[in-house]
Amino acid sequence: MAATRTAVQNTVNTSPYYGRQLKQFTAVALTTLFAFMILGVYLMPFSYMLVTSFKDKAQIIAGAKGPILPMDPITLNYQGEVLEVFKVPFPEGVRQLALLKKGRSESSFVDPENPDAEPIVWEGRWRTLEPVIQFSPRYGNFKAAWDGINFPRLLFNTTFIAVTGLIGTLLSCIAVAYAFARFPIPGKPILFMVLIATIILPRQVMLVPTFAFFSAIGWVGTWLPLIVPHFFANAYNVFLLRQYFLQLPRELDEAAMIDGAGPLRILLSVIIPQSWPVIVAVALFHLVFAWNDYFEPLIYTLGKPEIQPIAVGIQQFNFRFNQQPHLIQATALLGMVLPVILFFMAQRFFMRGVVVTGVEK
Amino acid sequence: MMATAEMNKPQAGRLMRQQQRWGWIFLSPWIIGFFAFTALPILASLIFSFTDFALNKPEEIEFVGFQNYVQLFKDPLVSVSLWVTLKFALLSLPIAVALPIALASLLNSKHLRGKRVLRTLFYMPYIVPVVSAVYIWQGVLNTETGWLNRLFGLLGISGPDWLNSVVWIYPALVIIGLWGLGNAYLITLAGMQSVPTEYYEAARVDGANGWHRFRHVTLPMISPVIFYNLILTIIGLFRYFEIPFILKQGTGYPGSSTMFFNIHFYKTTFVFLDMGYGSTLAWLLFLITLAVTLVLFASARYWVYYASGDSS
Numbered sequence: 001m002a003a004t005r006t007a008v009q010n011t012v013n014t015s016p017y018y019g020r021q022l023k024q025f026t027a028v029a030l031t032t033l034f035a036f037m038i039l040g041v042y043l044m045p046f047s048y049m050l051v052t053s054f055k056d057k058a059q060i061i062a063g064a065k066g067p068i069l070p071m072d073p074i075t076l077n078y079q080g081e082v083l084e085v086f087k088v089p090f091p092e093g094v095r096q097l098a099l100l101k102k103g104r105s106e107s108s109f110v111d112p113e114n115p116d117a118e119p120i121v122w123e124g125r126w127r128t129l130e131p132v133i134q135f136s137p138r139y140g141n142f143k144a145a146w147d148g149i150n151f152p153r154l155l156f157n158t159t160f161i162a163v164t165g166l167i168g169t170l171l172s173c174i175a176v177a178y179a180f181a182r183f184p185i186p187g188k189p190i191l192f193m194v195l196i197a198t199i200i201l202p203r204q205v206m207l208v209p210t211f212a213f214f215s216a217i218g219w220v221g222t223w224l225p226l227i228v229p230h231f232f233a234n235a236y237n238v239f240l241l242r243q244y245f246l247q248l249p250r251e252l253d254e255a256a257m258i259d260g261a262g263p264l265r266i267l268l269s270v271i272i273p274q275s276w277p278v279i280v281a282v283a284l285f286h287l288v289f290a291w292n293d294y295f296e297p298l299i300y301t302l303g304k305p306e307i308q309p310i311a312v313g314i315q316q317f318n319f320r321f322n323q324q325p326h327l328i329q330a331t332a333l334l335g336m337v338l339p340v341i342l343f344f345m346a347q348r349f350f351m352r353g354v355v356v357t358g359v360e361k
Numbered sequence: 362m363m364a365t366a367e368m369n370k371p372q373a374g375r376l377m378r379q380q381q382r383w384g385w386i387f388l389s390p391w392i393i394g395f396f397a398f399t400a401l402p403i404l405a406s407l408i409f410s411f412t413d414f415a416l417n418k419p420e421e422i423e424f425v426g427f428q429n430y431v432q433l434f435k436d437p438l439v440s441v442s443l444w445v446t447l448k449f450a451l452l453s454l455p456i457a458v459a460l461p462i463a464l465a466s467l468l469n470s471k472h473l474r475g476k477r478v479l480r481t482l483f484y485m486p487y488i489v490p491v492v493s494a495v496y497i498w499q500g501v502l503n504t505e506t507g508w509l510n511r512l513f514g515l516l517g518i519s520g521p522d523w524l525n526s527v528v529w530i531y532p533a534l535v536i537i538g539l540w541g542l543g544n545a546y547l548i549t550l551a552g553m554q555s556v557p558t559e560y561y562e563a564a565r566v567d568g569a570n571g572w573h574r575f576r577h578v579t580l581p582m583i584s585p586v587i588f589y590n591l592i593l594t595i596i597g598l599f600r601y602f603e604i605p606f607i608l609k610q611g612t613g614y615p616g617s618s619t620m621f622f623n624i625h626f627y628k629t630t631f632v633f634l635d636m637g638y639g640s641t642l643a644w645l646l647f648l649i650t651l652a653v654t655l656v657l658f659a660s661a662r663y664w665v666y667y668a669s670g671d672s673s
Contacts, residue, residue: 024472039479039482044508048501172390176387198395205402208643209409212419292490299631336494
């Protein structure tokens with residue numbers, strides 16, 4: 001668009017007009033360049049993670065000042081010895097040769113393409129030479145990380161907790177939002193304020209008795225404390241759903257009511273079919289929440305690795321094997337890949353849902 | 362409801378009662394949940410705070426009066442952890458308020474191309490689970506092999522030891538937290554887009570330059586959004602736990618610079634199982650949260666501008 005407009009106006013080429021055009025183009029170019037540069041820095045850690053998860057420890061240390069990508073020096077097996085290959089400058093050009101005998105002022109090299117020939121003598125300090133390196137990623141890190149955290153197990157645990165909690169949160173929050181949006185309940189504004197006020201409560205103040213209660217009925221060390229509370233609605237999702245329900249026209253409800261439909265029928269066949277964008281948003285928020293949730297799974301599944309969800313599982317694994325930076329990055333990648341894929345597939349729903357909670361407050 | 366007005370009285374009353382009954386039925390999950398998981402636990406933890414309740418020997422529970430509250434003043438980690446939390450709050454709060462506004466302004470610029478891609482990609486890190494994010498940043502902030510100091514090196518600056526210095530750990534925690542800006546910036550952006558363009562045109566006619574338009578039109582118009590972000594940020598600070606805990610395994614290292622209040626609470630309650638004193642710590646936090654939130658809401662009428670009167 002902008003490009004064609006510029007082209008058309010260039011043919012006119014009256015000079016003040018052209019100057020404004022140029023200024024406009026410069027502003028666009030600079031602003032866009034600036035925004036993408038900021039974005040580059042903001043997302044740079046993902047590149048770090050990706051690159052590091054393909055390295056081994058030696059490559060990470062070598063990478064501190066050297067190559068960013070996972071690189072290994074090229075070597076040559078020569079008569080039972082492992083020789084490093086260097087770039088050696090000669091008057092006729094640079095040759096890649098394996099260092100055979102190191103010397104202070106001259107060294108001898110073997111030509112890897114012709115190892116049986118006489119060693120080549122080069123005059124100069126070998127320490128100034130640059131080693132020849134090649135791209136050699138450690139794909140094995142992912143197998144090690146996958147097995148180490150038992151990814152299939154964590155995936156199953158997390159999915160189970162997330163999906164059952166999702167069913168609970170949808171059932172309860174839709175019902176409660178429907179009540180707030182459509183029914184003449186005495187004291188409704190106060191109840192709604194109480195609901196919203198629960199957002200500011202620090203969870204610590206509920207935590208000890210809740211934990212003691214779950215412990216007394218034998219639920220600690222099971223998934224139940226992570227699932228059952230979601231069947232009792234939460235403020236954020238009720239708020240989001242209620243805002244949406246309120247803007248649906250009441251005429252359809254009333255038409256259904258005149259046709260003899262009860263409140264449950266109206267919810268199922270009038271309200272819900274019109275509300276799928278917000279329901280999808282709530283569902284996505286819950287899945288991401290469950291994937292991310294760390295504190296409560298930590299206290300309720302402590303010491304039971306077989307039932308831990310992914311956030312806790314990855315942290316416990318990395319806690320035990322702390323000195324493996326490449327495996328830490330590989331587990332970080334495994335931990336984020338599914339939520340991020342989900343986000344890119346459904347980013348419209350996510351971003352619209354966020355906007356509703358914030359702006360209509 | 363609407364239809365009731367046209368009906369005769371007793372019938373309307375019956376319908377009304379029926380509607381009310383259905384309302385309570387649909388509301389019941391939250392009512393039950395509110396008592397079971399919010400109201401009763403808050404009261405119970407108040408009661409616990411006057412006992413020596415310990416989870417490993419619950420039958421030996423005894424009332425100890427104000428002993429736990431006296432302990433608050435004796436326990437050196439209370440003042441340390443409150444101070445750590447406050448220091449971090451003072452550093453991160455202005456950033457958490459200003460940066461979303463700056464980012465939203467940039468992404469709202471009429472000179473910008475590729476807006477959709479930029480908006481999506483700036484939001485994306487918000488989705489990354491906090492465990493992954495902490496490990497990624499831990500690597501990036503590493504003094505020798507991390508990329509942030511390498512980036513500084515390109516500019517000729519030698520970067521600090523982010524994660525092992527009692528000073529630099531706080532900027533490091535702020536940097537790790539930057540990936541959580543997604544929601545705040547997106548809401549701010551939506552707020553900016555809903556400012557009527559006539560206001561800007563009027564300001565332009567009055568000769569206001571870009572900065573003046575931002576200062577006197579945009580900022581007042583998005584002040585409800587700023588207030589909302591401020592509240593959420595402060596709530597987040599009172600819950601702050603995951604990032605320092607995963608980063609330092611709850612050790613408080615370096616020194617006691619990451620001994621945040623919630624880490625102290627967690628260790629008291631779930632490592633030392635001292636749940637009576639843990640409840641006391643929780644109630645202290647609750648009272649602080651309440652006080653700060655009330656002050657904020659009271660201050661809102663002086664600086665938050667609601668365009669159409671009460672916009673709730």
